[in-house]
Amino acid sequence: MIQVLSSAWALLFGMCLLMVGNGMQGTLLGIRGQIEGFDTLMMSIVMSAYFVGFLGGSRLAPVMIQRVGHVRVFAALASLISAVMILYPTFPNIILWTIGRVLIGFCFSAVYVTAESWLNNAADNSNRGKALSLYMIVQTLGIVIAQALLLTADPSGFVLFVIPSILVSVAITPILLSISPTPAFGTTKPMSLRQLVGFSPLGAVGMFILGGIFSAQFGMSSVYGAEAGLSVAQISTFVATFFVGSVVLQYPIGWLSDRMDRRFLIIIVSLIGAAGSIMGMLLGHVFVLLLIAAFVIGGMANPLYSLLIAHTNDFLEHDDMAAASGGLLFLNGLGAILGPVITGWMMGTSLGPGGFYLFTAILFVLMVLYAAYRATRREGVSVDETGSYVPIAPTATSVAIGFAQEYIIESENEAAEEEEKAAENV
Template identity: 65%
Template sequence: MFQVLGSSWALLLGMLLLMVGNGLQGTLLGVRGSLEDFSTLSMSIIMSAYFVGFLGGSRLAPAMIRRVGHVRVFAALASFISAVIILYPTLVNPVAWALGRVVIGFCFSGVYVTAESWLNHSANNENRGKALSLYMIVQMSGIVAAQGLLAWGDPSGFILFIIPSVLVSISFAPILLSVSPTPAFDRTKPMSLLELWRISPLGCVGMFMLGGVFAAQFGMSAVWGTQAGLSVKEISVFVAAVYVGALVLQYPIGWISDMMDRRQLIMIVAAFGGTAALCGYFAEGDFLLLTISGALIGGTSNPLYALLIAYTNDFLEHDDMAAASGGLIFINGVGAVSGPLLVGWLMSVIGPSGYFAYSAVLMLGLAAYALWRMSRRPAPIVEGTGAYAPVFPSASPVAVELAQEVFIETALREEEEAARQDS
């Protein structure tokens, strides 16, 4: 771990500051939109716009990097992020905010692609898994820390917009001033969606549903909180709890997944998350129960993302794993775009509790589909399945491919060890 810190501290510090900025602006807009009397429909469109930009950025950023290089892409996109954040309080209009969210989603996607390719380049076969784990911890820590800033600021003023703008502006300084060389960039061509569906229907359906759940967490939690009458501090605590749950439960679920039929674990974890969402639906006014529900939803939905990738890998050859990840990420992104829109519609129909109803329907639906898929074909032999690699839905395709490399390297080591024992 110290070796990873020594070689990648500048990158990790820069990403920490970026994630604080991203986590703060996302929650802040949800609160400020309510203060500006934006409708639920307007806020759902604004929040969905981020994922439209993110999906587009994940497709176009690699071409930009190949054309002008990592340094220029990183600096340019981070500058755009900083500029858009500072413009939010001066252009208080739903259309302007939606356009700004598209730009920010696109830019953050490109920044993640750039930074994660640097991380992959600085890691080696021995520490790649540790580098990925540390990177994911930094991501979640930044989002959680951002909620603490929101809790002690005034969302009706300018300061909370200035802080993330400044953090983003200085985030790329340690990276660009680092002596680490810029890596060569080469992305794997994604597998066709039809081929991916034939290989793993559960992986495809699960990634689409989880895209919606994650988008609700990242985009609509603050909107729900304001409609539910929570204070700014309570909203900050709730959003932080979602990501703390995601971080805490990622590794226990991953450890269990390497010892049992992953479809069973997917079903159990999704059912548990759906039940937690139902508890939130009926917990109106009980902030402690609402917060626990949020933590459990985040703690189940985020590990499910990596779990579905690992399950899909169980049916793939090593050479196809990186290609399959591109299709899975695209499916997840489409689900994420639709998530805030559907949550906003439900909240306008049945009230704030629609936020939890949406997650409950998707998580329980995923559990039911996993149960049905268990009757359609036998499970892979547990001893023959690959290792679980942690990765969150907020990561770019490069981080997912990095997780796939960890997966493959672990599998190859296990195969070599088994061959030595047999001989």
């Protein structure tokens, strides 16, 4: 861990600042939208726009990097992020906000691709797993810190928009000054969706469903808080709790994942997530119970991302893993685009703010039902033959997933070599 920090501390620090900026603007827009008089459906479109841009960025970023290089892409798009954040309070218009969110999503996706390429280049198999864990922790920590910074000024003013803009601008400096080699960057032709569904129907369908859950959590939780009449301090605590749960429960779920049938674990995790959603819907008027519900949902939804990737990899040859990651991300992105819009529509009905939790409850139940159905269709992979679970944040791009898969493959090859040596010694 110390070795990873010493070699990549500037990159990780810069990414933390970028995540603070991203976390602040996402939550702040949900609060500011109510102040500006935008209704729930309008705000759901604004929030969904981020994921439209993110999906587009994940597709186009590799092309941009190959044309002009990592450094130029990173610096240009980070600067654009900083500028867009200032434009939000200057022009409080729903159309301009939507366009701004598309741009922000696109830029952050490309920035993540670039940073993850650098991180992968700086790591080797002896510390790759630790580097991935640190990267996920740094991302989550940045979002949690962002919620605390929301308490430093009035959300109806400019200051809270200026802070993330400055942080994003500052984040560029340590990263660009510390990166010496430009990492090699290659693209992999994605596997067709039909092939992906054939290899792992649960992985494909589960990623689509999970996209809706995560985008509701990441995009609409602040809108929910504003509609429910929570104070700014309560909203920031509420949003942060989702991500605290994701870090705290990621590793226990990962430990179980390597020791039991992953489909059964997906069912258990989804059932707990559904229970947390129902608690939030029925008892959300009690703030402590609202936080418990958020902790449970975040703690179940985020590890499900890594769990579904691990489950899919169990049915793939090593050479197919990188190709499958593109399809998984695309399906997750489609679900993420639809999530905020459907959530906003449900919250705009007679359900009110409770529609937020009803939506996540329905998706968790769908995950349970489909995982249970798939368990009846074919035999599970033996625990001894499953690949390793590697924690990956749902905000990660195909580079981070490929990074994780590379670690899994190298670890499995090393384990096989050790078994061969042990057999020879016997």
